[in-house]
Amino acid sequence: MKIATRSLEILGAWMLALIWVLPLLYAVWTAFHAPAYATHFDLTAPLTLQNFVNAWEAAPFARYFLNTTILVSLILVVQFVLCTPAAFAFARMHFPGRDVVFGLVLLQLMIMPDVLLVGNYRTMAQLGLVDSILAIALPYLGSAFGIFLLRQIFRGVPQELDDAARLEGSSLLGRLWRVYVPLARPTYIAYGLVSISYHWNNFLWPLVITNSVSTRPLTVGLAVFASTDQGIDWSIITASTLMTSAPLLVAFLLFQRQFVQSFMRAGIR
């Protein structure tokens, strides 16, 4: 009886896993076979990379890759540089207005920039930044999530370490750089991975704020390509879809453990 239930549970877990990878397997099948085999399953069908070649030539994907890379790195670097001192001040310093300002910061966890398309578009228009990579990045640079995450970890740094560095004559920024930042390294990696995957995949705001090849990130480029240029050539669409997701997917498969641990670390408060 007990063995029977257990086998049933294992079967269920495997069935669910199968259902979960099926869409992806289907896409991989279509992308690596000639269009004739897109809906026709034959294990002996010849493999081909032609769909990827066609997709790469049909749209400026190289430029889209460059745009996304610039966007993601810009956001990551500025988020680190801005959130670190803010998180430190909120964690370890006493000043009037601290709790009120921190409350205002946390508000962003619930009301994210993604929802404020209309207001932010107006600001970008006033700044003359519409259709620029900077405009895609700007709303996400001051990140409540980053400040919150780093503040939590900075609060856990033993006060004695801070005091010792102070006695040795370290300045405020010196202590932040030499004591706090090194101890928070795993959190930086976790936050970095979350930030990279979020902005690599972000779509609606970039769709609204960009309208040219030189600024569009991959996601928007893919949507434009799949909706207008291709009609229903599924082989090319799935190939381009896999191509745009590949860097993150490959990175995930290589660093699975770190990714999973990072997401866990980012989520646990």
Add this chain to the structure above:
Amino acid sequence: MLKRETWQAWALILPAVILLVAFTHWPAITTVLDSLYTTPKGSRPPRFVGLENYAALWDDPVFWTALRNNAVYAFATIPASVILALLMALAVNTALPGRPLVRMAYFTPTMLPMIAVANIWLFFFTPDYGLFDRILAVFGGGRHNWLGDAATALPSMIAVAVWKEAGFFMIFYLAALQAMPPDLQEASNLEGASRVYFFRRVTLPLLMPTTLFVLVNAVINAFRLVDHVVVMTHGGPNNATTLLLYYIYEMGFRFWDTSMAATLTVVLLALLGTLAWLQFGVLGKRVHYR
């Protein structure tokens, strides 16, 4: 005279706080103000109309459709993805043959951009030769236009969202399960407690903080993520898949009626605010933090 620590602290937080306020609080305020004016058209400047935009919204049947769709979408995706996530975590937390493979299968959709997911599922739902119709054909089912039929379009969107999110939430449950002290299980085994009893009285209560965290994220995503609607259905057929944020996007950037888009945004902000208050105020009190 300001204390040294005070101005130092403000210097540290100011760059981040200015950017944060400029692109979160400021647009929220201008959105509320915009909702009280007409949309400027050509040389005609915006005119103050008080609550007229809200009255217009009240009379707009598409708004009510979007609200109802979003409610159905939220009430379906949130419980389905959270319960599936918990089941996945419980499955992967045991000595399962092929455990790394199963865990990877559950988690992989999380790493894909929603836009890529939408493309893949678009192919899935294609009438006749999409995978869904082919599977149904084996069981004698006929051709079905999944995304073109108002009855199945929204459920299709829900399926895509659950598929994308469950694996992400699983990670948090898995982390919580692995942090649980094993002696609890041993003690319960000694007492001869059944597995169901142990799960209901020990595991589930200990998972409450995780559940709250996952719920908050699931609620936000139910209102924030409309990429798949943009790509797969454009809100159609006949607004059957129009969600609130999609309607804001359509109103603001396809019809360029910024005042109505602002009015809709205020409604969405009010909704998110209320939900946040409910979750932290009411549910938060019932969660036992260690």
